[in-house]
Amino acid sequence: MDMDSSPQKHRLLVVDDEPGIVNAVRRELTTPPLGHHSYEIETFTDPLAALERAKEQAFDVVLSDYRMPGMNGLDFLKALAKEQPDCMRVVLSGQTDLDSLIRMINETHIYRFIPKPWSAYFLKSTLAQAAQFRQASLENRRLARTLREHGIELPPGAVNAVDQILVVDDDANVGNAIARVLTQRSRLDDVFHEALVEAHGHAPDLNPGSLNVHVATTPLQALKMADDIVFSCVLADYRMPGMDGAQFLAAFAEKQPDCAAILLSGAANMEAIVLALDLAHIHAFIAKPWVDFELRVAVAQALTRRRLQLENRILAQICRARDLGAVD
Numbered sequence: 001m002d003m004d005s006s007p008q009k010h011r012l013l014v015v016d017d018e019p020g021i022v023n024a025v026r027r028e029l030t031t032p033p034l035g036h037h038s039y040e041i042e043t044f045t046d047p048l049a050a051l052e053r054a055k056e057q058a059f060d061v062v063l064s065d066y067r068m069p070g071m072n073g074l075d076f077l078k079a080l081a082k083e084q085p086d087c088m089r090v091v092l093s094g095q096t097d098l099d100s101l102i103r104m105i106n107e108t109h110i111y112r113f114i115p116k117p118w119s120a121y122f123l124k125s126t127l128a129q130a131a132q133f134r135q136a137s138l139e140n141r142r143l144a145r146t147l148r149e150h151g152i153e154l155p156p157g158a159v160n161a162v163d164q165i166l167v168v169d170d171d172a173n174v175g176n177a178i179a180r181v182l183t184q185r186s187r188l189d190d191v192f193h194e195a196l197v198e199a200h201g202h203a204p205d206l207n208p209g210s211l212n213v214h215v216a217t218t219p220l221q222a223l224k225m226a227d228d229i230v231f232s233c234v235l236a237d238y239r240m241p242g243m244d245g246a247q248f249l250a251a252f253a254e255k256q257p258d259c260a261a262i263l264l265s266g267a268a269n270m271e272a273i274v275l276a277l278d279l280a281h282i283h284a285f286i287a288k289p290w291v292d293f294e295l296r297v298a299v300a301q302a303l304t305r306r307r308l309q310l311e312n313r314i315l316a317q318i319c320r321a322r323d324l325g326a327v328d
Contacts, residue, residue, distance in 0.1 A: 008247045010131040011058065012039040015076065016065040017091070021116075025063065025092070028120050028128070032047060037128045047076040051199055054083045061130045063114075066093035066100060074100060077108040088130035092116060092123075098270045102285045106298070107276060113274045137309065144315035146324055159315050163214045163232035163303055168222040168248065169264075170240045174288075175215035178264075181292045182299060183208045205302045219248040226255045235286075235301050238265030246272045249280035255284060257308060260302035264288060 003253035016022050022043035029039050043049035047068055062080060071094075077089050087090045089108055094116030096104075104110050111133070128196035143182070165182060169175040185208060212230070216222035219240055230260070233251055237243035245268065249261045261280045265275065275281045283302040286295055 001092040008037050008131070010037060010039050010060040010127075010214045012127065013054065013059040014039045014041060014043045015045075015047050015052060015062065016043075016066070016071065017045050017047075017068040018065075019045055021065070021092075025123070025208075037124075037131060039127070047056060047071040047073075051076070051079055051083065052078055053165075054087075059087050061088045061090060063090050063092050063127065066091055066096040066104070068317065069102055072100070074104050074108065076147060077104065079111065081108055083232055086134060088134045090114065090126060090130055092118065096270075098273070101270060101273060102287070104286045105273070105282065110277070110285065111281075113277055115274070121181060137312070140309070140312040140316040143315075143319040144312040146320075147315045147319040150233055150324060152315075152318065152322075154311055154315060155318075159307060159310055160230070160232070160308055162210050162212050163210055163230050165299070166222060166225065166229075166234040167213060168216045168239065168240070168245075170217050170220060172217050175217065177216055178290075179213040179296070181290075181295055182206060182213055182261045185213055190302060198283070206296050206303075208280065219241040219251070222248065223251060223255065232306060233258060233260040233262065233299055235254040235262045235264055235299070237288075238263060238268035244272065246276040246279065249282065253280045258306065260306045262298055262324075264290065 008136070014022050014025050015027075022045065026041050026043060029041060042059075044053065044055065047064075048071060048321075064073045064076055068076070070080075073091055073093065073172045077091075080087060081089070089110045090112045091110050092114045096113070101113065111130045114123060114126060167178045169178070171223045187208075191203060197244075214225060214231075216225060219242060222234070222236070234249065234256075235246040236252075237250050240248065243251070245263050245265060249263065252259065253261065261276070262283045262284045263276045263282050265272075267275075268285070273282075273285055278284075283305065284298040286298055
């Protein structure tokens, strides 16, 4: 028997206060075709009970409703992330408002949002992709740690010392204003940063000396720039001529999948943000007019996350090439 043809088992946590929903999800995921993935599913109608279980059992993916009595999906996912930061977070909801969706993206970095009623294909493919992403990330981290234990560090120049940032907005004045926010530091930034460190023990920060910011005024100009420059982060407005921000970020992700993406807008609706999340895996959504410090933190977080994932992947590739990461 070919063992590679056996479905991969993943542990899935499903949380929804409606018993009919959790039962329907279970049926969907246990009804053929299953593809290359199968799930050990635990379901809860009480988010507090789900959190207690998460203290005992690790999960690959959590699928959570937003509007639940006692604890909403945002608070539940934030609490779960503290218990299991590597668990991939997916929201399944039909009652989420725009502000809540933005907070879930920015504060818990959800992997996907699936609207109710859902498509069986989209549900299965989303959970499979989430589980694969987690598995690859954890394996890269393990191999990178193995390599470091052998005294081998990242080769010089493997990751660019200067992060190339691309700002795309049809108003050049807005693009240049964002560039100034990212490259100029004020005393107020220091105050906010110190407050975050005091509250959380750490806080990402930008080093203007390690950033090079480019501004494009059309999506087509930005996509052409992506042919010549490897970008670490792209920030795009939503309302632009010829191609909206969600469509642009999806096209940009095809060219540079490792680039962190942030959507900025004063006009984007829920459908557009969900599309940007699903197709471009946006790290954050920033509303216009923005708060300078919040914008800087979002970019700093995106760059930190991207750099860590990239370094782990490069080290993992070296580890595999040297055959150092075999598991007994």
